[in-house]
Amino acid sequence: MTIREITLDELNPEEFIAQQVETVSSTVGDGRAINALSGGVDSSTVTLLGHKALGDRLLTVFVENGIMRKEEPQRVVERFEALGVPVELIDARQGFFAALKGLTDPEEKREAITQTFYKTVFGKLVKESGARFLLHGTILTDVDETVAGIKRQHNILTQLGIDTEEAYGYQVIEPLLQLRKPAVRVVAKALGLSEAVYNRMPFPGPALAARVIGEVTPERAETVREATAIVEEELADTGAFQYLAILHQDKVTGMRAGKRDYGSQIEVRCWESADARTGSPTRLPFDILERLADRITSKVPGVVSVTYNVTKKPPSTIEAV
Amino acid sequence: MTIREITLDELNPEEFIAQQVETVSSTVGDGRAINALSGGVDSSTVTLLGHKALGDRLLTVFVENGIMRKEEPQRVVERFEALGVPVELIDARQGFFAALKGLTDPEEKREAITQTFYKTVFGKLVKESGARFLLHGTILTDVDETVAGIKRQHNILTQLGIDTEEAYGYQVIEPLLQLRKPAVRVVAKALGLSEAVYNRMPFPGPALAARVIGEVTPERAETVREATAIVEEELADTGAFQYLAILHQDKVTGMRAGKRDYGSQIEVRCWESADARTGSPTRLPFDILERLADRITSKVPGVVSVTYNVTKKPPSTIEAV
Numbered sequence: 001m002t003i004r005e006i007t008l009d010e011l012n013p014e015e016f017i018a019q020q021v022e023t024v025s026s027t028v029g030d031g032r033a034i035n036a037l038s039g040g041v042d043s044s045t046v047t048l049l050g051h052k053a054l055g056d057r058l059l060t061v062f063v064e065n066g067i068m069r070k071e072e073p074q075r076v077v078e079r080f081e082a083l084g085v086p087v088e089l090i091d092a093r094q095g096f097f098a099a100l101k102g103l104t105d106p107e108e109k110r111e112a113i114t115q116t117f118y119k120t121v122f123g124k125l126v127k128e129s130g131a132r133f134l135l136h137g138t139i140l141t142d143v144d145e146t147v148a149g150i151k152r153q154h155n156i157l158t159q160l161g162i163d164t165e166e167a168y169g170y171q172v173i174e175p176l177l178q179l180r181k182p183a184v185r186v187v188a189k190a191l192g193l194s195e196a197v198y199n200r201m202p203f204p205g206p207a208l209a210a211r212v213i214g215e216v217t218p219e220r221a222e223t224v225r226e227a228t229a230i231v232e233e234e235l236a237d238t239g240a241f242q243y244l245a246i247l248h249q250d251k252v253t254g255m256r257a258g259k260r261d262y263g264s265q266i267e268v269r270c271w272e273s274a275d276a277r278t279g280s281p282t283r284l285p286f287d288i289l290e291r292l293a294d295r296i297t298s299k300v301p302g303v304v305s306v307t308y309n310v311t312k313k314p315p316s317t318i319e320a321v
Numbered sequence: 322m323t324i325r326e327i328t329l330d331e332l333n334p335e336e337f338i339a340q341q342v343e344t345v346s347s348t349v350g351d352g353r354a355i356n357a358l359s360g361g362v363d364s365s366t367v368t369l370l371g372h373k374a375l376g377d378r379l380l381t382v383f384v385e386n387g388i389m390r391k392e393e394p395q396r397v398v399e400r401f402e403a404l405g406v407p408v409e410l411i412d413a414r415q416g417f418f419a420a421l422k423g424l425t426d427p428e429e430k431r432e433a434i435t436q437t438f439y440k441t442v443f444g445k446l447v448k449e450s451g452a453r454f455l456l457h458g459t460i461l462t463d464v465d466e467t468v469a470g471i472k473r474q475h476n477i478l479t480q481l482g483i484d485t486e487e488a489y490g491y492q493v494i495e496p497l498l499q500l501r502k503p504a505v506r507v508v509a510k511a512l513g514l515s516e517a518v519y520n521r522m523p524f525p526g527p528a529l530a531a532r533v534i535g536e537v538t539p540e541r542a543e544t545v546r547e548a549t550a551i552v553e554e555e556l557a558d559t560g561a562f563q564y565l566a567i568l569h570q571d572k573v574t575g576m577r578a579g580k581r582d583y584g585s586q587i588e589v590r591c592w593e594s595a596d597a598r599t600g601s602p603t604r605l606p607f608d609i610l611e612r613l614a615d616r617i618t619s620k621v622p623g624v625v626s627v628t629y630n631v632t633k634k635p636p637s638t639i640e641a642v
Contacts, residue, residue, distance in 0.1 A: 106574070213571045250534045250571050253427070253642065255635040263636075267628055281611070286604040289631040297636045304636045307588055307628035310610040314576040315584075315618045315625045321574065 005140055006178045013190035017049065020175040024053035024135070027173055033133035034059045036122050037087055039076035041188050041200055042137030042176060048191045049175050050135045051085045059129050060085065063121055065113070066093035067208040067221050070229040083192065092121045093218070100209065100216040104249075106321045109216060113206045119161040138174040139184060201242050202276065202318075210321045214249030223247050226300045227266045234292050235270055240282045243270040245296075246320045254297075254304025263304030266296050270308075271318055279313040326461055327499045334511035338370065341496040345374035345456070348494055354454035355380045357443050358408055360389075360397035362509050362521055363458030363497060369512045370496050371456045372406045380450050381406065384442055386434070387414035388529040388542050391550040404513065413442045414539070421530065421537040425570075427642045430537060434527045440482040459495040460505060522563050523597065523639075531642045535570030544568050547621045548587045555613050561603045562594040566617075567641045575618075575625025584625030587617050591629075592639055600634040 006016065024033075035050055037043045037060050050058040060080070064073040077087045099112040099120075126134065176184055188198035204210035211224050227245035235243040246267040254263040268289075273279035293306035309316065327337065345354075356371055358364045358381050371379040381401070385394040398408045420433040420441075447455065497505055509519035525531035532545045548566035556564040567588040575584040589610075594600035614627035630637065 213573070248569070248571050250569050252534070253638045253640065255638055258635075260638075261636075268631075281607070283607040286602070286631070290602070290633070293632040297632060304632075305630065305641070306632045308631050309626065310589075310607070310629050311614040311618060311625075311627045312611070314579075315582075317574045317576055317581075319574065320626070 003140060003143060003177055005180070006183060008180075008183050008186065011179075011183050011186060013187050016187055017052070017190060020049050021053045024050060024173055024175060027171065028054055028057065028133045030057075031133060032057050032059065032129065032131040033135055033173070034061070034126055034129045034131040035135035035137075036060075036117075037062045037076065037080070039072060039079075039197075039200075040137075040203065041181070041184055041193075041198055042139055044080075044193055044197050045184055045188045045191060046135050046137040046175055047080065047085060047087075048083070048188075048193065052191075056086070058135070059088065059131060061088045061090050061122070061125055063090045063092050063117060065096040065117070065207065066218060067096065067113075067206070067216065068225075069203075069208065069232070070225050079194070079197070090121065090125065092116070095120055097216070097218055097221075102215065104214050106210075109209050109321075110206050113209055123161045132170055134170065134172045136172055136174050137176055139176045140178060140180050143177070204319055206321075210319050211244060212247045213321060220247055223264065223300055223302060224266075227296050227303065230295045230299065231268055231292065234288060234295070235284075238270065238282055238284070241271045241273040241276070241279065242318060243268070243282075244319065252305045256304070261304060264302050265305040265307060266300070266303050267307045267309060267320065268292055269318070269320075271313070273313070273318070276318055277313075279318060281308070281310050281312070284308070324461060324464060324498055326501070327504060329501075329504050329507065332500070332504050332507060334508050337508055338373070338511060341370050342374045345371055345494055345496060348492065349375055349378070349454045351378070352454060353378050353380065353450065353452040354456055354494070355382070355447055355450045355452040356456035356458075357381075357438075358383045358397065358401070360393060360518075360521075361458075361524065362502070362505055362514075362519055363460055365401075365514055365518050366505055366509045366512060367456050367458040367496055368401065368406060368408075369404070369509075369514065373512075377407070379456070380409065380452060382409045382411050382443070382446055384411045384413050384438065386417040386438070386442075386528065387539060388417065388434075388527070388537065389546075390524075390529065390553070391546050400515070400518070411442065411446065413437070416441055418537070418539055418542075423536065425535050427531075430530050430642075431527050434530055444482045453491055455491065455493045457493055457495050458497055460497045461499060461501050464498070525640055527642075531640050532565060533568045534642060541568055544585065544621055544623060545587075548617050548624065551616045551620065552589055552613065555609060555616070556591055556605075559591065559603055559605070562592045562597070562600065563639060564589070564591040564603075565640065573626045577625070582625060585623050586626040586628060587621070587624050588628045588630060588641065589613055590639070590641075592634070594634070594639070597639055598634075600639060602629070602631050602633070605629070 037047045047060050062076055077089050080087045096116050099116040103109045103112055185198045208221055208224050209216045212220050224247040231243055231245045248265040251262045252265050254261045270282040271279040272282050289308055296306050297303050354375055358368050368381050383397055398410050401408045417437050420437040424430045506519045529542055529545050530537045533541050545568040552564055552566045569586040572583045573586050575582045591603040592600040593603050610629055617627050618624050
């Protein structure tokens with residue numbers, strides 16, 4: 001099946017919204033649907049479309065996995081409450097950290113997060129909810145990348161641990177399947193989502209686990225979370241494409257109160273880029289770079305050193321893990 | 322015993338040189354002496370003083386430990402040959418790498434280098450040479466730091482594995498014992514050493530092993546050596562106090578020819594400092610920072626990422642290991 005793209009030029013957002021609301025509504029009928037909200041633009045858009053179509057017959061869950069940014073779960077839930085959309089906050093931190101325990105390989109960490117999310121947490125919620133319809137924020141780029149072998153396949157039922165036999169009766173609805181990201185942003189805006197959502201800086205699927213080199217423990221997640229909060233605050237006005245903090249596993253020598261003190265290093269990256277395919281480090285003033293270092297080393301326990309990435313992509317990548 | 326300091330103000334370099342040459346000459350008589358040259362200002366100065374006093378009755382050795390900078394052994398030997406001072410180049414790379422194998426703890430690495438140098442390599446040379454006199458570049462600061470417990474003690478005979486019984490007849494001569502570094506530089510200049518020697522940038526005792534996080538293998542030493550050569554070339558004109566390249570153990574994601582490629586990271590540090598007790602990162606132009614990254618990632622095999630330190634000392638230290 002070839003999916004027909006709706007290009008940014010073709011898109012009439014109001015018409016698109018009306019059509020998708022109608023499709024969701026007629027597909028679900030008087031049944032119940034469920035979706036997982038991450039706070040990103042795709043899942044936020046799907047949540048609003050689903051809510052318009054189904055009202056309280058849509059169950060939207062936000063899974064707190066322990067590797068979100070500072071206050072992110074609360075902020076996302078409050079944002080949707082303000083729009084009249086109830087979101088159920090599921091505290092699954094223990095399950096994620098248990099799955100991540102002892103893992104240092106980036107691929108294994110990513111797989112542990114995917115498995116915990118789909119099978120252990122969301123899969124269970126789907127079955128318990130009694131919903132037979134899943135709303136999912138797949139976009140055309142996800143399909144392209146699955147075909148090209150860059151991303152794992154997007155057969156969400158398989159990912160949820162629902163096999164074909166048992167799955168009879170389950171249906172996945174993907175309202176954004178014909179759009180690419182720029183078109184999704186237009187729809188998001190037309191739905192009344194704030195700029196913080198429709199222009200949200202890219203954030204990796206494995207969340208802060210993608211910003212931790214080595215094992216992701218609750219303590220190390222907290223370290224990178226605090227550093228990330230400082231970096232996002234200090235660099236908010238740069239207009240950069242993306243900025244991030246990475247917790248390294250290597251220990252470096254530091255000094256506290258005149259004494260030698262091994263500690264951790266945080267690497268800051270800030271990118272100029274159009275589409276993430278290539279990028280260069282933002283030429284930040286040293287006043288900002290030194291303030292970042294001062295704040296991070298004084299506020300984040302255990303951090304004695306801060307570096308700034310000066311490598312272009314390629315040969316670097318945007319994220320480190 | 323209290324050592325009387327000769328301050329920079331008091332120092333008359335010509336007089337000091339004449340006195341030390343006389344002392345070395347009368348102490349050694351018609352015997353033979355040996356000394357180890359590292360290329361640093363202290364051992365270079367002692368080598369020239371000893372040569373003035375003893376001529377070819379001084380055996381000067383340079384130990385190639387495999388963790389020197391690019392072309393450093395050859396450069397040091399040639400520099401002294403040009404001054405008419407023969408230096409014996411000892412290839413001890415295998416012994417050092419064997420001792421470093423499997424070690425990742427910074428203290429253990431340092432200890433392995435010290436033990437290999439003093440006991441295995443130089444201790445053996447001393448005994449084989451038949452020399453009963455050792456010239457050593459101890460300066461007053463070394464003694465202070467030994468007393469203060471910062472550095473290991475400077476009892477060189479013990480370090481050479483020569484015990485008190487057997488040592489009867491061995492004598493250590495320390496011509497620079499009353500000087501601190503700035504006075505040594507003045508003496509070095511008066512002896513005709515070039516500015517590259519008397520104003521040499523500080524370089525750590527454990528050499529490039531202090532610039533490698535994790536195990537020091539021949540391959541990893543080569544990686545940091547190549548990166549160091551690029552950093553020293555690019556930053557030579559900055560007038561900075563010290564600049565260096567550090568090879569991290571953490572792997573980060575990179576891209577080569579459009580494909581994902583895990584690789585190594587090099588951290589560059591460049592310091593503004595008066596005396597190494599405090600320091601701030603040099604505010605290098607991004608043109609230089611990006612050129613460093615481009616050259617290092619394209620010329621040094623396996624390196625996909627370069628960062629620049631933006632943390633002051635304290636809480637950072639000058640070196641990382």
